Amino acid sequence: MVPNTLAFWSYLIFLIPSIICSLFVLYHLLFDRVLRHALHNHVIIVVLFIVVIYEITVYPWMLYYYQYQNISGIPNIFCTIRTFLDWNLCITQTILISWAAIERHILIFHDKWVSTKKKRFFIHYLPLIVLVLYCFIFYIIVYFFPPCENLFDHSSLTCVYSCLYDIYAFAIWQTVAHQILPVLIIIVFSTALLLRVIWQKFRIHQSIQWRKYRKMTIQLLSVSLLYLIFYLPLSVAHTILLWNLMDDIYFEFQDYAIYFSYFVIPLFPFVCILSLPELRTKLIHTLHLQRRRIVPEIILIKAPVYKHMNI
Template sequence: MPSNTVKFWSLLIFLIPSILCALFISYYLLFDRTLRHALHNHVVIVLLLIGLFSEMTNYIWMLVYYQYAGIWQRSNIFCAIWGFNDWALYITYTILLAWATIERHILVFHDRWVSSRRRRLLVHYLPLVCLFLYCFVFYIVVYFIPPCANIFSQTGYICISPCIFNSYTFSMYELVAHQFLPFPIIVIFSIALLVRVVFQKKRTHQPVQWRKYRKMTVQMLSISLLYVVLYFPFLVVSICVLFNVSTDLLNEILPYTTFITYFIFPLYPFVCALSLSDLRNKMYQILHLRRPPRQVGIETFTLRVRENNHTTTKTNY
């Protein structure tokens, strides 16, 4: 099990640059009209804001907890807020990412489905809003208005244990629908997107369309790959524990795999920055990495022509 000191510095090293990067990307995605109106950027923006809010709340609280070696007395309402933020934001991120891998097929190969305002409302905006509200309402009930009394304990860094998870039916639904099911959806639809784009490139031979497909595909695959790589070890160990394949080795690995999943939010802004080509161009412009070529020769030639004309005019006069 990693020590509190190791956890503290591991998170802090990534957290500060991640917050700065997330603020930078959020600014350009929200205030640049072209980037803001691009449909494929909407779910990216929502995921970015979810991660940023979590970093500025949960991750700060985690650092305080690790700094004081777990000796931190907290009120019940604070524990409920922390538990809600920690789990609701993470599950919302996961479910929206799963939907994004499905929607990317629509945006790339069936753009007529979102060609009108009404179609965009039904196919693009409505699922995004409904999934977001579903996750938040679901966990508001779990943490703030449960049908039983939640259990509070100061020993863990999340000092609340929702009582409703004691119900086998409810806990299994939450486990399968919110944790296990989104993972294969993300994997299957991401791979299918890559395969379809490759075949589409060979069939159409349209460079302009291919560049469009490539940008949208690279963006989605990069985000999905980050989630799959960091979540897969935890998923495998959790499934083994669920089916009573519990060994001493699994019990030792589980805390490490759990802690690794907490790097999904801090690393997400960097993946966004690398996968958004329009944003990279803006960063290059800001850092003056792309400067326009100086046209000294043309300016000098133009100046000499003007001087000659001026001299000719004086002579003729």
């Protein structure tokens, strides 16, 4: 089992820089006209909003739990809201990234499908709206309006267990459709996109707009690699759970899989910056200007001291 102290400090170290990075990326994606109008950035923008909400709501609660290891006296409604946000936001951003893996094939190889406003609405905007609403309504029902009574355990991090998970068909749908399938889609469609782009690039001798498609491809592959590293172990754990192959080794593996899965959210903004050359340039420029501003201030502060000493 992962020690609470290790979980606390490892999450805290990444959390604050991640929030700053998320706001930086969001600011430029929203206020830069070119970046804002690029269709392939829209999923990233929505996921970044989810990341920020998650980081300022769920993670402080996690840090409190790992620090004090005691949440007795917490109202049940607080546990319900916290668990709803955790599951809803986590599953939503995973499903959105899996959709992005599919949509990249459309944007690169079937761009005529989004050539008009009507087509863009049905192919691009409507899936985003439907997926977000589906996850929101699904977990609203699961945690706030279940047909049975949820169970509360104030010694647990989630502190509420939905009674719907006791229904086998529901548990299968939740596990397969929300946790296993999205990760498989990310892996399969990202790999297929890479192979497809390379094949097209050499088959028709770069007659496709390679530079334009390269950015979209690199962005998706970078994000997909993040999910592959930190979410795949958890998907494997869920698959083992479905087959009832649990033993002591499984429960230890599951603890570490859950621990590493929580790094996806804070690392996501950094992956966005690394995969977008425009943002990397702006970040370097911002840091350079900040450094030039700090140096003169230090000189101005020290100058009167030297003058006084000469007197």
